Amino acid sequence: MTSVLYDVPGPKAIARNRILAVVTVVVVAAVVAFILYRFALSGQFSAQKWGIFTYSTIWQQIFAALGKTLAAFGLAAVMSVVLGFVLAIGRLSDHRWVRIPVTTISELFRAVPVLVMMMLLYYGLPSIGVRMEPYWAVVIALVAYNGSVLAEALRAGIESLPRGQREAGYAIGLRKTGVMMFILLPQAVRAMLPVIVSQLVVTMKDTALGFIITYPELLYLAKQLSSNVQFGRPLLQSAFVIGGIYIVMCLILSGIAKWLESRMNKKPKENGGTHTTTIPVQPGDPRLQEGTVTEVIAVQNE
């Protein structure tokens, strides 16, 4: 065990590390204890405040709101991946009249805060006579922003591939479309899959912005539940329950991203390295779509 930062600890360092460990535990325990003390003092642990979550109607409302969050997330996730592909290919186009507008648009969408974009769609558009549901404002804003970010990731993925890949593609007689579809994109997607999934975590978190433009998703429900006088305005309690739901959903996505990354790191070097071992083809492997050379040529001649 050597690290950049410290050597294998000797007797002095071991003692010092023990002291540091104790200090850490004491500080963290003090902070947690203080928070719990304040909670207890202001009656946050009272049965009345938590009682609201013992009713099945409340849970039905929570599941309805979860459905709203997932509906926005699901559509936004699919559409932003699609838009990401379109913009990435547009940014790499040989034609200036395609490349320049696409680059400008995706840079603009990345620079404007998602919330401002949502407000533009929901509060701004009625000024010019277009009204839309909060749902669409949330989805469109998320797609515009995350699509642009994903486009950037894909473009970086394509440009990081060895030059020889593209050249070999042209050498076997593929045209631009073929090189992109059969050679570059499959490899770039594979290299960038963890990035794409972690961007989906961001998309999931950003659905909560819909709360501010009155989209009735989870956080909006938490606010509604917290105004319930009968249960003593359980604001923090609702926030904890709803927060737990968000954390679980995002952790699942983050876990998938981590797993994909670890799967990729186990392989021999993707880029430029010669494959000494062939990796067994699993379902969903891009090679399943790539086809053999003859198949590719057959597709070209159709």
Add this chain to the structure above:
Amino acid sequence: MDVIFGNLDLWGSAIKNTLLVFLFGGLIALVLGIIVGAMRVSPVPIARGVGTLYVNIIRNTPLTLVFFFFVLGYPALGMPKMSPLVLGVLAIGIYTATYVAEVLRAGINTVPVGQAEAARALGLPFGQVMGLVVLPQAFRSVVPPMMSVFIALLKNTTVAAGFSVAELGALRATVNDAAGRPGSPMEVLLWVAAVFVVLVLLLSLLQNRIEKKWRIVR
């Protein structure tokens, strides 16, 4: 143009509040992020665990919910009153700190172990190994992603608008609710978007210049 000149006072205070949230939130994020980042790479397992727990919980919580806890939840604890601005700064600082910590950790991990081993082999004490060999290299690879974190922080300040902080994101509501203010919501929001585009472009330019200047040659 009326939307600008008719509301100059509002624009001034909105931009001021946005920058306040950005600067102080950034300061808290930096300090806390350095502490948490140090915990995550420390030789003390307990500290590493606490740092990892903090980063994982906060990173998987929407920023809106963090604001919800601070701005709406804090008053429920019956502690001394604080303005939404202060609570918002705390919320965004605590949220962004996790990203700062991760960037630092990644930056330290880019330094090859051999560098530190060579420095130790020369007999340099811990302070010099860190100060002369490891940290300068880590610092260079940290700056560009750190700038990205701060660009994200700048854009995230708008979330404070949903929690009664009168900054750029809230300007539309302020202009519309006040009587006799010129400008439609569309105009206000387009200008707000334009301000952000300009600010983000400035930060990106800075990022690119630093990146070019400090590229590590390995």
